[in-house]
Amino acid sequence: SCPKQKQHPEQKRKNAPGPAFLSHLPVTGHPDYIFPLVLTSATQELFCCRADVDVTGDEPHKLLRKEDILRDMKNRAAVSDFSPLKQAVLDYPEEELLLVFDQDFTYGQSFYLVLTAGAKEDILRPPPGMEEEEEEGDELLEVQKTPEPKPWLSLGSEREIQEESVTDTRPRVYKVSRVRRQFGAPVCFWDHSAGAMRGSYVECPSYQDKSFSLWRMEKENSVQAIPNTKSSSSQTLWKYPRNMCTQYEPRELEDEEKERLLQSADLKNFLNSVSARFELAIQQNEIMDVFLDDWRALGDEENVLGGKVDTHLKEYQSFTHTHYSTNKTISCLSWHPTVNGVIAVAVTENLSFEERINNSTRLLLNPSLILFWSFSDPINPQLLLECPDDIFCFEFCPSNPNIIAGGCMNGQVALWDISAHVDRLQGARGGGAARTSNADDTRDIAPPTVRYCAVSGVESGHRAPITDIQWLPETFEVSRTGTPLENKTLISVQIVTCAPDCCVMFWDLRAPRTVVNALTDTKPKPEEKTVENPYGVPSTFKHLDLTWKPLFRVHTHTHFSHSHSPSPTPPDKSVTVGDRPEPPDYGQLHLPSAKHQRQTDDISTKFYVGTEDGEVVYTDWKLEKDNDSGQLFSPKPTHCFRVHDCLVNTVSRSPFYLDIILTVGGWNFAIWKEGVMTGPLVLSACSQKRCSAGAWSLTRPGVMYIGKEDGNLEVWDLLEKTHEPSQIQSVTTFPITCIKPWTVSLKQQLLAVSDHQGTLHILQVPWMLRHPAANELSVSRYFEKEVEHLVYFEKRTEMREREKKQVEAEEQRRRMVRSSFSWWASLLDNICPKNICAGRN
Amino acid sequence: MLEETLKRIQAHKGVIGTIVVNAEGIPIRTTLDSSTTVQYAGLLHQLTMKARSTVRDIDPQNDLTFLRIRSKKHEIMVAPDKEYLLIVIQNPSE
Numbered sequence: 001s002c003p004k005q006k007q008h009p010e011q012k013r014k015n016a017p018g019p020a021f022l023s024h025l026p027v028t029g030h031p032d033y034i035f036p037l038v039l040t041s042a043t044q045e046l047f048c049c050r051a052d053v054d055v056t057g058d059e060p061h062k063l064l065r066k067e068d069i070l071r072d073m074k075n076r077a078a079v080s081d082f083s084p085l086k087q088a089v090l091d092y093p094e095e096e097l098l099l100v101f102d103q104d105f106t107y108g109q110s111f112y113l114v115l116t117a118g119a120k121e122d123i124l125r126p127p128p129g130m131e132e133e134e135e136e137g138d139e140l141l142e143v144q145k146t147p148e149p150k151p152w153l154s155l156g157s158e159r160e161i162q163e164e165s166v167t168d169t170r171p172r173v174y175k176v177s178r179v180r181r182q183f184g185a186p187v188c189f190w191d192h193s194a195g196a197m198r199g200s201y202v203e204c205p206s207y208q209d210k211s212f213s214l215w216r217m218e219k220e221n222s223v224q225a226i227p228n229t230k231s232s233s234s235q236t237l238w239k240y241p242r243n244m245c246t247q248y249e250p251r252e253l254e255d256e257e258k259e260r261l262l263q264s265a266d267l268k269n270f271l272n273s274v275s276a277r278f279e280l281a282i283q284q285n286e287i288m289d290v291f292l293d294d295w296r297a298l299g300d301e302e303n304v305l306g307g308k309v310d311t312h313l314k315e316y317q318s319f320t321h322t323h324y325s326t327n328k329t330i331s332c333l334s335w336h337p338t339v340n341g342v343i344a345v346a347v348t349e350n351l352s353f354e355e356r357i358n359n360s361t362r363l364l365l366n367p368s369l370i371l372f373w374s375f376s377d378p379i380n381p382q383l384l385l386e387c388p389d390d391i392f393c394f395e396f397c398p399s400n401p402n403i404i405a406g407g408c409m410n411g412q413v414a415l416w417d418i419s420a421h422v423d424r425l426q427g428a429r430g431g432g433a434a435r436t437s438n439a440d441d442t443r444d445i446a447p448p449t450v451r452y453c454a455v456s457g458v459e460s461g462h463r464a465p466i467t468d469i470q471w472l473p474e475t476f477e478v479s480r481t482g483t484p485l486e487n488k489t490l491i492s493v494q495i496v497t498c499a500p501d502c503c504v505m506f507w508d509l510r511a512p513r514t515v516v517n518a519l520t521d522t523k524p525k526p527e528e529k530t531v532e533n534p535y536g537v538p539s540t541f542k543h544l545d546l547t548w549k550p551l552f553r554v555h556t557h558t559h560f561s562h563s564h565s566p567s568p569t570p571p572d573k574s575v576t577v578g579d580r581p582e583p584p585d586y587g588q589l590h591l592p593s594a595k596h597q598r599q600t601d602d603i604s605t606k607f608y609v610g611t612e613d614g615e616v617v618y619t620d621w622k623l624e625k626d627n628d629s630g631q632l633f634s635p636k637p638t639h640c641f642r643v644h645d646c647l648v649n650t651v652s653r654s655p656f657y658l659d660i661i662l663t664v665g666g667w668n669f670a671i672w673k674e675g676v677m678t679g680p681l682v683l684s685a686c687s688q689k690r691c692s693a694g695a696w697s698l699t700r701p702g703v704m705y706i707g708k709e710d711g712n713l714e715v716w717d718l719l720e721k722t723h724e725p726s727q728i729q730s731v732t733t734f735p736i737t738c739i740k741p742w743t744v745s746l747k748q749q750l751l752a753v754s755d756h757q758g759t760l761h762i763l764q765v766p767w768m769l770r771h772p773a774a775n776e777l778s779v780s781r782y783f784e785k786e787v788e789h790l791v792y793f794e795k796r797t798e799m800r801e802r803e804k805k806q807v808e809a810e811e812q813r814r815r816m817v818r819s820s821f822s823w824w825a826s827l828l829d830n831i832c833p834k835n836i837c838a839g840r841n
Numbered sequence: 842m843l844e845e846t847l848k849r850i851q852a853h854k855g856v857i858g859t860i861v862v863n864a865e866g867i868p869i870r871t872t873l874d875s876s877t878t879v880q881y882a883g884l885l886h887q888l889t890m891k892a893r894s895t896v897r898d899i900d901p902q903n904d905l906t907f908l909r910i911r912s913k914k915h916e917i918m919v920a921p922d923k924e925y926l927l928i929v930i931q932n933p934s935e
Binding site for chain 2: 250251252253258261262266267268270271272273274275277278279281282283285286289291292
């Protein structure tokens with residue numbers, strides 16, 4: 001608000017409370033010190049108190065100077081708005097008067113002037129009590145007493161204010177002044193020597209105050225002794241390492257130089273003088289090797305210090321199951337070729353034919369099984385394979401151990417694919433520590449059962465139980481006529497089976513050609529997709545299931561019981577085992593046309609078969625063509641030996657010599673050499689108990705294991721004695737049904753022996769029986785000797801024949817001579833009686 | 842004459858090879874292949890020098906006449922001279 005214009009003091013009133021009190025007075029009435037007045041717009045502009053511009057409802061107070069009001073009154077005399085207040089303004093003691101803009105027209109006019117100083121003060125600075133009452137509003141008090149001014153009550157606040165304020169406590173002592181013109185002027189400093197004028201400074205040196213001195217009488221100190229150290233340094237010339245290389249070649253003399261030296265006399269003399277020593281030394285070495293340690297070379301490497309040499313087969317583990325294998329017999333067992341510590345056994349019922357027929361309904365409900373045992377779990381089998389009927393023999397495929405082929409009692413061949421469960425088998429082997437963590441849940445779960453994924457057709461198979469099944473090695477395969485062909489895929493795809501129905505059948509795993517042409521190869525037919533797979537069987541051999549026919553059959557007139565695998569490839573055709581191809585999808589393999597395959601001539605197609613009657617038959621499987629009818633027929637067996645008295649249960653090739661075969665049957669066993677057709681090389685004496693199983697040792701060429709009917713295991717060592725076993729050990733009380741050795745590692749060899757009562761025993765082969773002796777290769781010499789013996793024997797028979805003939809001829813002649821002589825003698829007797837002879841005297 | 846001597850030595854039972862070496866270790870005449878010869882000549886020459894110096898250190902009046910090295914597989918015989926060296930390798934256990 002512009003402070004220039006002021007209101008006339010006449011307008012002011014006497015002491016009066018603030019406008020709040022006045023609100024309750026009647027509108028027309030007003031206290032004495034308040035004088036409502038109207039200000040024209042000209043006056044408003046003159047005094048800068050225009051309504052709603054300079055003064056508003058929020059700021060209604062305006063202070064006007066007394067002189068301004070008086071001047072205005074002089075200027076405009078009666079016209080001035082302040083004229084009725086002339087006297088009041090003149091009487092006003094102070095310089096300024098308060099003009100209040102009355103917006104609410106409480107006194108009837110838009111402005112009013114406060115005529116007394118006290119009222120002005122009250123209005124401008126209303127006391128706190130009145131302020132609160134103001135805020136409460138109009139409805140509050142009816143009657144208000146005007147408060148009386150009271151003497152000020154000191155509550156101590158002025159003391160605080162005094163303390164806070166900064167005042168001089170004493171008069172100022174020093175006053176430094178300076179001439180004004182020197183403010184900001186440059187100053188010049190110069191040095192002043194402190195010692196020059198004694199009085200120009202005051203010293204305050206430090207001194208030792210006795211009252212404050214403390215002597216430490218005891219002090220803890222620690223001392224450590226260190227070795228003498230000496231640091232020294234020197235500046236060296238730093239050379240960085242560099243690669244250096246030198247190329248050199250030996251010095252050699254020129255040829256002329258050599259010739260010259262060789263001709264020189266010096267050399268001749270030297271050699272002459274020196275050669276004597278050499279002769280001496282060389283001859284010494286020839287006579288005897290003085291450094292040879294005979295003692296060390298005498299014994300073998302075994303470290304048996306005293307005591308008996310241990311040749312006992314220790315029992316390692318035995319497997320039997322209360323549910324699956326009691327009252328059943330194990331007909332065949334096989335070690336898993338790749339997974340260590342897993343062994344499979346085929347469990348069959350222990351019933352005769354009549355009993356089988358009687359219990360056929362019960363047997364149908366309990367399917368026969370092949371159990372997979374693992375060393376890590378002797379109580380529960382790891383895997384069960386479901387068979388269509390009792391299995392008498394089964395084998396793992398050599399190129400793909402997930403495929404198993406088995407021959408059933410009803411003449412069918414069954415195939416299993418366990419690729420889905422290989423992890424379980426491998427995991428089971430891989431340590432019991434991992435298994436104990438979740439041992440509870442794995443033990444409770446029953447082992448998974450895998451159903452056979454393909455089975456041969458019932459009519460096209462054998463008519464008698466299949467007694468032996470073998471996989472052909474992956475190096476060759478066989479065509480429809482039996483001709484061996486080159487196998488380009490290098491996987492085993494063919495199986496040979498034999499049965500007492502006089503048939504040896506060859507089976508192929510691949511889809512036959514005619515069937516393939518009918519179906520489309522690439523996309524499966526919609527009908528195939530709808531075929532359900534209720535047993536969850538892998539469809540590896542779907543193309544064979546129930547339609548599988550043998551490739552061809554070899555029919556002879558003898559009842560077969562066992563056969564063995566055909567001879568493997570000759571050694572010059574090596575097969576790289578390292579990069580074996582992935583097991584193929586067998587459904588995609590097709591039988592190749594025989595034209596495209598190369599015939600391999602170096603595979604022998606002859607094989608040995610053992611029969612039910614104890615004969616050993618050597619025959620050829622290649623079918624021959626009959627020239628007359630053009631039909632293919634099997635040739636007659638070349639040789640047939642009647643050696644055993646009972647069923648031949650084992651025909652096995654030696655793992656060391658390709659042409660040595662062991663046959664076990666009846667009460668004895670025989671060793672044959674392929675090519676020697678006069679008879680067995682070795683024929684053991686008949687023992688008291690029947691021999692029920694046999695196997696060659698895997699590491700010693702002259703050792704074989706024979707299992708007996710009374711549960712004894714005989715160890716025969718051909719180098720030790722051939723008339724009786726070198727060792728007999730009792731393994732079980734039931735007849736032994738199958739023996740298979742297996743090399744686990746260099747230090748461990750196990751022998752799996754299964755018995756008639758369903759228990760599988762694993763025995764550990766002791767060092768003596770698995771470590772070949774130093775002269776083990778002399779076993780071959782032994783066999784050669786036997787061959788010579790046979791040859792000699794044959795020759796001797798012939799010789800004997802001839803001799804016999806000679807003797808008979810001689811005898812005949814003599815008889816004739818004698819008879820004629822006696823005739824003459826009788827004639828002489830008649831003619832010349834005795835007296836003639838006696839008449840001499 | 843030279844040939845006959847060498848042939849006679851070579852013809853003994855078990856002798857694998859014969860080498861004639863000069864004073865510097867360079868082979869003059871050999872029955873083995875060149876790389877083996879060079880190796881034998883160089884190594885045995887140094888060994889013979891060492892053996893000779895050992896003997897003479899112990900007794901200066903003494904001298905090395907014959908050196909035989911017996912190993913697991915062979916025996917190496919070395920006869921030193923002022924100017925030449927004759928090396929014979931024999932397999933005694935044959």
